[in-house]
Amino acid sequence: MDLYTKNLIISFLSVLFPLFVWQLFYLLHYNYQFKWVKKWMFAIFPILSIILCMAFPIALMQPLLLDFRRIPLILGTLYGGYKVGFVLLAVMFTNRYLMGGDVFYTSSIILILTTIVASLLSKYYLKKSLKQKVLLNSVLILPSLIFSALFINMSGTNIMEIGIEHWFINVIGMVIATLLTEVILINFDLLHRSLKEKKLDVASHLAAxxxxxxxxxxxxxxxxxxxxxxxxxxxxxxxxxxxxxxxxxxxxxxxxxxxxxxxNPAPKNRDKISIVESIQHVIKVLTPAVEGNNVKINTSFVDYNDCFVLGERKKFEQCLIYLLTNRIESMPSGGEINIKLDCDSNSNINITIQDEGIGMTQRQIDQLGEPFFTTKENGTGLGMMVTFSIIKGIGGRIDVESVTGKGNSFYINLPKHGQRALSVG
CATH class of the missing domain: 1.10.287.130 (Signal transduction histidine kinase, dimerisation/phosphotransfer (DHp) domain)
Structure with a gap:
């Protein structure tokens, strides 16, 4: 690979790379709600592209640089308006002035005129079809290159020998960059609509x-x-x-x-909840359901003196009732439920609830706790949705393992309250 081809590839990547970085930042903004990612930040990426293009020119013909700087200048101006356009122009002039060269002032006139024309067309540009945008961008960049070559030739520097090849490469680069920009913007629009429709869909299901x-x-x-x-x-x-x-x-x-x-899953009043007392209370409450469904609940824990969590006792016990009721209903022919409590850790409380039910698929496990997801024919998914919300509200989490036909295992991890309390039992 000769030096010219290598520089051509590097310079072309200098145009495309910032576009992919722009898409990356935008997706991070939507997925992780980065508030510092603002709309105007997209102007940073054509600036980066201009700097990279000028730092890695295709060819250096003293005192002339051949590169793709016009592509990010025109695209940034058309999509961002005159403010972005003149910011890009200022960056370009500053960078070129620091590099020096006799053709600086000659090329500056053409670039200023190109930016003014792109600024005037900006408000109409976004309403055009993709075909019209590609055609307009090609029409803008080609005259800019031709007039620059003519002015430079008048100044005594012969560029016409490689001019046609350079113009062709710039037009092709402009077409590709325009298509990529449009694809990225379409993806942004689809993502925005999808999130909006999802919120409306959730609100509709919630109301129903x-x-x-x-x-x-x-x-x-x-x-x-x-x-x-x-x-x-x-x-x-x-x-x-x-x-x-x-x-x-x-x-x-x-x-x-x-x-x-x-x-609002966060508890309003944080009280010290005895995990042992709550489990024992819930088992008593569910006694009729247990006996009526031929189910036996086995417990494996002692009366820990320091097994406490901060939250609302009523809501926490409601979670346990939901979980155990679902475990009972998952065993239509009866079976055993095993509850294990591990409170030996200094920072965590671990509750394990295992049943001998019909089990769930991995897809069902992944959807547990989502609004309106249920494995029951007449269920609404409200119980598990509330359960996951309450546990999350007191700083805990629920993990689930299941084998179809063999049962489910629910692992509840809770933050342990540090103060010791009186013995329970």
Whole structure:
């Protein structure tokens, strides 16, 4: 590979490389919410391209440099407007002045005129089709190169010998750079729309789910209240209806609390929760469900004196109820649930819940905790969604392992509260 070809490749990459860096920063901004990545930052990348192009010219014909600097100048001006254009022009002039050369002032006139024309066309450029953009960019760069060559030849430097080849390479480079820029902008637009549609989709599903969940107990309450208007029913029946109506309203309130918990999982009041006491309490609460489904719960832990976590006890126990209820329902023919507690670490509490259920696929595991994902026919996914949110809100995490047909293992890791407490049991 001769020196000219090597310099040509390096100079061409100097145009393309900043485009890929621009895309990288933009994707990082969307995925990790880098607030310092602003819209105007895209101007940095044509500046970088200009500097690299001038640092690695295709050919050096004293006092003349042949490079691709016009490509980022024109593209940056057309996409960014006159402000970006004249910033790029200033960078180019400063860099060229520091390099020196007799043709500096001659080429500057053509570059200024090129930037002015691109600035005037900028507001119309973005509305054009891809074909029109490519044609316009080629039309802009070609006259700029030709007039520069003519002026330079008038000054006594003969460039016409390699002029046509240089013009052709610049036009091809402009076409490729334009296509890449358009592809990147299309990807940005699709990403933005996708995120927006995802948010709207989640909001729509959330509204539908909330309406369905809250509608059932309210409809039941309304029905019992209507029955109470019948004067012929006995006092005992009336009291029974009132009791059921009150229970249904409590259920509606609990559903509302669940949604509020998902929206704001951080505990309002941080109390010291005894993990052992909470597990034992939840097992007692679930006794009817356990016995009715031929399930046995085995526990493997002692009454630790310092096994505490900071959070809201009611919400934490609600998590355990959701998890254990799901484990019971995953074993339609019965089975065993094993609960292990490891509180020996100085900083972490580890709870392991294992069942002998039907198990899950890796795809189902990956979707656990997402809004509206459920493995049940009539489920809404609200329980696991709230469970993951509450555990996350107190600084913990849930990991899941499963083998289809053999059962699931849920590993809950919680931050341990440092103060010692009285013995429980």
């Amino acid at each position: 789910s909330f309406s369905h969940e809250i509608g059932n107990p309210l409809t039941s309450t309304k029905g019992f209240i209507q029955l109470l208007s019948d004067e012929r029913i006995s006092i005992e029946t009336r009291n029974h209806y009132l009791k059921i109506a009150a229970q249904e309203l409590d259920q509606a309130i609990n559903i509302i609390d669940d949604y509020l918990t998902f929206a």
